[in-house]
Amino acid sequence: MKRTLVIADQTVELEITRRRGKTVMTWDGEEFPLDITKVEKSSYSIIMDGRSVGVNVDRIRNADPDLHGFRSTTYDGAYEFTLQDPRKKLLAAAMARSKRSEGNLVRALMPGKVLKLLVHEGETVEEGQALLILEAMKMQNEYTAPTASRVAKVHVEEGANLEINAQMITLEKLEDPA
């Protein structure tokens, strides 16, 4: 499992894996074997490199649901930081890009499978109307029309497996009726 750590102005790419009872944390590429056990509710005992430190973990609410806020307390004080799923970070960035581009071509932002096609060629759609559902990374992602449009071309069919950036639907922006 990967996470991006943000503390103060520092960002660290993290990964934690658990295989055959061994837990390893990867900290910006460097591996740290962890002996970690939950000792009480929200409290962990960690032995890392021979050092034993007890850590109490509080989850703190963050305005952005994708940013998981934490306050971890050790004997030397409290550390406040956020952990974020880097996939969601990519998604958020891609989402921002697609919004900016205003393009008429709807592309897959992640590799995935077309779970459901909700429109057909020639149909007119309203702004925000769902076009298709792409299942990617165990999440169902709904793609919607950025503006009121006519569906000019559907490039995919239900059940298709798509690469990232694959063309899915071409839209024609409808002129304002005014």
Add this chain to the structure above:
Amino acid sequence: MPVTKLLIANRGEIACRIMRTCRELEIPTVAVYSDSDRAAMHVRLAILSYPVGPTPARESYMRVDKIIEACRKTGADAVHPGYGFLAEDPDAARQIIEAGLTWVGPAPEVLERMNNKITAREVAASVGCPVLPGIQEILDDEALLDEARKVGYPLMVKPVLGRDGKGMRLVKTAGDLRRALPRVKGDAIFSFWDERVYLEKALIHPRHIEVQVAADQHGNCIHLWEREGSVQRRFQQLCEEAPSPAVSPELRARLGDLAVRIAKAAGFVGVGTVEFLLDQDGNPWFLEMTCRIQGGHAVTEWITGQDLVKWQLDIAQGRELPLRQDQVPLWGHAIQCRINAEDPDREFAPSSGRIQYLRSPQGHNLRNDSGVYFGWDLSPFYAPLVAKISTWGQTRQEALARMHSALMEMRLGGVRNNIAFFRQLLEHKQFISGDLHTGILDHAWWKQKAVGPNLKFAVAAALFDELEMEERRAQQPTPRSDCATSPAAWKSHSKFNRF
């Protein structure tokens, strides 16, 4: 009059503290509680409990009629006010005495005399205690500004009926004073229903030294040495120790003598504290007298081996003091830290919320006075005090080292708190050397929240917590089959992203 059942008109750690002594003395206790305190620790420790109203203290703990009603209903024949709330309220004391109950505290006239800072200053001056120059007359703002120029800045502006540091402001210039006056008056009306203020010359970097006194109904009055409470924020003590590293045996004798004379002149009976400021030349100046048990009393109990709540109950029942002045011991050194749910990095702003984790320190010569437990919700309506940790040592150095160790062990989760701050205080050179003054926390010299040496451990635990959560989530059945047939079903699904 004997006390056969004691009602404690308070909550939190002080209510629990009083109940512990009552258990030893086999005096049944009555807890009173507000709506949000039904499950509070003091209710759980008491023999009997009685509800006194809504959460705001003024509508419950400070309602004397409710307290008297609780006594009637539960058969309590005495009231211990603890500190805060009704503790120094002469009207409350009077009503409780008039209801035929025993008031564990000084007489209402004494409370009136010493609550009023102007008459208290007069009492102190009458026995030859140095009193800081000040302006006690009630003047309009312009006249006050004129007088202030004569006394000279800096000055403290204080409510006449003030206590617990509420409303006090330090002013350095006439402009400061002009701005401060309406605010101090506003605070004074809000807290004490009285807008009178007075001015007192402010000392530069004074030390706060308070002498514990006790007086019985038979005219005996002694002192139990001093405490130093210079580590303050918002004029409220965070940490106290006894004896004070600044007090020589000669000064100790002088302070004790002054305190006893002031208590006697005030007609004081009970357990209280005469407070002084020590200027930079080590001269004491009268500050005020608090006529109640104090939050810092544990350090005095450590160095004298006495139980001051037992003393209060003995005095209230007309017994003589258990010790003469020459029998009061002074053993070693004690220090106490008040663990508050507050954020030292944000000007000690209070934090409220549920205690998600609590590990209290343990060990030799360590005491924990707490009124909370794991899972308890700290209400923003009350003081954010979680626990008072105190330690004793043969020497100051030993007491401090023990406290430092205790703070390393203590863990509090769910609320921001000052445990790490205290640890740094105990590592602070100025504090270690005993060179204290009341402005020691004016500038944040302690390390703010930052990246410390245990970051990897702190993060590893959070990362592991995330992993376990993700694994738990993966084990839950996914509603995929529904998705294919019914878009509406997975529209409401939480793992749903919209583009």
